[in-house]
Amino acid sequence: MVKSKEVAEMSPLQTAIKAEQLSLLFKAMASSSFAATINAAILTFMLWDVIRHDYLIGWLTVLLLATFGRLLLSHFYQRDQAKVENSHRWGSYFSAGTILAGICWGSASLLLFASQSVVHQVFLAFVVGGMGAGAITSLSPQKLPILTFLSLTVLPLSLRFVIEATPMAYAMGFMLFLFWIILVISSLRIHHNFTQNISLRLESQRQRDELEKSENRFRELFENNRCVELIIDPDDGAIIAANRAAEAFYGYSLDQLLTMTISDINMLSHAEVAAEMQQAKSEGRNHFIFQHRLASGEERDVEVYSGPLHWNGKKVLYSIIHDITARVKAEDQLRKLSQAIEQAGESIVITDREGIIEYVNPAFSLITGHAAEDVMGESPRLLKSGRQSLAFYEELWQTILSGEVWKRTLIERRKDGSLYPASMSIAPIFNEEHEITHFVGIQQDMSDHQELENKFRQAQKMEAIGTLVGGIAHDFNNMLGGMTGNLYLAKKRMGDFPDVVHRLEVVESLSYRASDMIKQLLMFARKGVLEMRPFGLTSFIKEVSKINEVSIPENITFKTHFCQEELVVNGDATQLHQALINLLNNARDAVAKVAEPQVSLSLDEFEADAAFKHLYPSMSGTLFARLTVSDNGCGINKEEQEHIFEPFYTSKEVGTGTGLGLAMVYGAIESHGGIVDVESSPGEGSSFYIYLPLLEEKQSVTSPEDSDAIISGRGETILVVDDNADIRKSTKEVLESIGYKVLEASDGLEAVEIFAASHRSIACVLMDVVMPRLGGVKAVERMCTIDPDVNVIFTTGYDKEDALKGEMPSADYLILSKPCHIEMLSRVIREQLDG
Structure with missing residues (x-):
């Protein structure tokens, strides 16, 4: 039981060493048995004459039987093939045979010691010592057999010499004892060498086996791995080895790959590839993203893990390659999606299922004023304005929790407390099990839209x-x-x-x-024709201010302030004059019940800043003329400010306002490409601002004043064409009173007939545009076929743009609007006749 336990506790290496030692012992048994038989025969022969024959024959017989038994033991051991698990049993057998052999040789000291012959004693010592010395090489693989054999063989003879008690015997006994010590020391040293050699040989064999197994495993993994694997020489980039996955991925056979370099498939230049390989070789980097070209010419994105490896005594690069083309495309799409969300103009909010904010894009902060880090982990309730009812939000939650998209417009509150209209869309986000995990809300600020x-x-x-x-x-x-x-x-x-x-x-x-x-x-409805021309607004406003100052009651303090520089604008002076009159009249009415009424008029140059451009994005340019009319009157509340520019809207008492004044101002300024703004609070007065785009040139264009004198005719004949009899009659009498002859026609057809008969005497035709049967434009076309040089002046009571659109044969004809001042009519006719 103790032996079995000891064996069980031995390490695999110790067990293997024991088995190898035992194998060496059994291998040496044949030669040692042969030597023992020869030495025994020689010893028997030499002692035949001095030792009893029965002793010699008995000793030799026992020795030969023991030797034969050991040979049989060796035979059976070889047939058992020296199984490691049987080593202990065979070791016991060998030890027993060795002990038997040692006893046999040790018994020779008693049975074959020739007391009467010193020579034979020395010869016996020589043979026994020789057997001990010879046993060192054959029995030293294990410690116990050699020590047992030496002790049983040499020590009995040494003791026998001591028993003889002669000086010679003492010397021989002592020398044998010393010889035994030397043999023991030598056997122990040889045993150590045997053991060490066996251990080294077994360890070397184990390492070779492990290396072979490792190489076989590596080869198996390398060949059958589904990942693309390449072994690359970093010095020249040559492909040393490639697995089956590499053949399938690149489309080349193994033989083709082994004739290629990594530069043949990498899209980088040779220099760039060499630099990357040096990085991998020095272990500066082990992860790379490349593009590789396949045999078909297709380019694929690959992820490469590469590092140094010793291969057949050379430092190479072992590279594992993954095709990441689909991943790169997905990442690119994800990046585009992320950028789209980050750069979107609409506010985007992502919450968890409970409505807790997990993400907001930059537009959210821009619209609401809340920084992203301030709202993380908060609820979107921080935007509630209080303008929506509880039922509104209950309907919202019911909709999105049922998996549907909710869309509505609502009023939200910014961080600064201001309200803004918003268009909101909230949609649920589902996972693979179609469970709602998050919600995404997209909100658009509808302020500009509104x-x-x-x-x-x-x-x-x-x-x-x-x-x-x-x-x-x-x-x-x-x-x-x-x-x-x-x-x-x-x-x-x-x-x-x-x-x-x-x-x-x-x-x-x-x-x-x-x-x-x-x-x-x-003009207010943009149906009139504006006479737009550049003029100096500063000088114009100064003159208008002087004219209108007399219309302001003396109890009202009227203040003016005008810039020194002449501000040149392109506009209709009449329209701007009328707009200013309307604003001054409103200001006068607003201060009627104020204790110390004040009205002010100012003009200055204004340079638009970022806030102004953001407020009025439709306005182009940077420099404007700013005309301001202010008062300290009753003021206008916020609700009324939203309607003051609407037609027929008035806050004045019945009979004191038409509701068209500010609407006309609005239309006139808008037709000039300008804007009208108002600042007012109840009880604090009002300020109206007019912004008109400035021209770069500083010279204004002025027109000569119309003359009030009537220019008489010289007896020329004028054909008056109008479908209104009263107008024809009054026009005829007026023209005749200033020296003209007049012919009348009630429509275009009659006018053409009269002109055909009397065109040589008709100096000018005063033609109405819109008439029954035949209009003025068509009638003139027919007159031109009779006399191409006919003088025509058109008159109309309609809007010129609408009445004459697409009907004028050319832009050379004069058009007068009804009613026309007699002075202007006389001057225009005279200028037309004098051509």
Whole structure:
């Protein structure tokens, strides 16, 4: 049991050493048995005459039997093939045989010791010592057999010499004992060498076996690995080895790959490839992203892990290659998606299922004013404005928790407390099991959109007013034209009655003011023709200020401030004058009930900053003329400010306002490419700002003032064509009163007939544009076939743009709007006739 336990506790190497030692012992047994038999025979022969024959024969027989037994033991050991698991059993057998042999040779000291012959004693010592010395080489692989054999063989003879008690015997006994010590020491040293050699040989064999197994495993892994693997010489980039996956991936056979270099498949230049290989060889880097070209010419993105490896005594690069083309495309798509979200103009918020914010894009911070780090882990409730009901949000949650997309418009609150309209879309995000894990909300700031809608509604209202005004303008202007003509004739005939003439002039003035009102309405609705030209706004406003200052009551303090530089704008002076009058009139009315009323008018140059451009993105340019009309009156509340530029909207008492003043201002300034802004608070007064784009040139264009004198005719014949009989009659009488002859026609057809008969005597045709049967433009075309040099002056009570659009044969014809001042009519006719 003890032996079995000891064997069980031995290491595999110790067990293998024991087995190898035993194998050496059994291998040496044949030669040692042969030597023992020869020495025994020689010893028997030499002692035959001095030792009893029965002793010799008995000893020799026992020795030969023991030797034969050991040979049989060796035979059976070889047949058993020296199994390691049987080493202990065979070791026991060998030890028993060795002990038997040692006893046999040790017994020779007692049975074969020739007391009467010193020579034979020495010879016996020589043979026994020789057997001991010879046993060292055959029995030293194990310690116990050699020590046992030497002790059983040499020590009995040494003791026998001592028993003889003679000086010679003492010397021989002592020498044998010393010889035994030397043999023991030598056997132990030889045993150590045997053991060490066996251990080294077994360890070397084990290492070779392990290396072979490792190489076989590596070869198996290398060949059958599904990853692409290459062994590369870093000195020249040659491919030393490649596995089956490399053949399948690159499309080359193994023989082809082994004739190639890594530069043949890497898209980098040779120098770049060499530099990367040196990085891998020096272990500066082990991870690379490359593009490799396949045998088909296709280029694939690859991820390479490469490092140094000793291969057949040379330092090479072992590279594992993964095809990441799909991953690169997916990452590129993910990067584009991420950039799209980061750079989107709409606010994007991602929350978990409970509505806790996990991500916001930069647009969220831009729109709401909340920094991203401040809202992480918070709820979107921080944007609630209180303008939506609890049911509104309950409907939201029910929708998105059911897996549907929720879309609505709502009012949100920024960090600074200001409110803004928003269009919101919230959609659930599902995982692979179609479970809702997150929500994504996309919000668009609708402030600009709402502003555009407001402008669109304003434009619609203006268009409606324009349509209404355009419809009545013709008849209204025709009636005014008839009135002004008859008033002129009445004034002429009542020259001896100054009071009557004054009354007629008042009526005439009111008629022209009514005409101007129609023009203002047309301009407001953008249906009139603006006479745009560059002029000095600074000088103009100064003159207008002086003229209108007299209309402001003396109890109102009127202050002005104008810049020194002449600001040149492109515009219609009449329209701007009317706009300024409307603003000053409103300011005058606003301070009517103030204890210390004040009205101010200022003009300065304004350079647009970033805030101004953001507020008015449609405005181009940087420099503007800013006209400001301020008062300290009653002011305007926020609700009314949203409607003050709408047509017919007024906050004044019934009978004190038409609701068209600010609407006309708005339309006039917008038609000049400018903007109107207002700042006002109830009880603190109001300030209206007009911004007009400045021209780069500093010289203004002025037109000569119209002359008030009437230019008489010289007896020329004028054909007056108009479908309104009253206008024809009054126009005829007016023209005849200033020295012209007049022919009349009620429409275009009649005019053409008269012109065909009398064109040689007709110096000028005063032609209405819109008439029944044949209009003025078509009639003139027919007249031109009769006389190409016919002089024509068109007149119209319609909006010029709408009435004449696409009908004028050329831009050379003059067009007069009804009613027309007699002075202007006389001057225009004279200029036309004098050509």
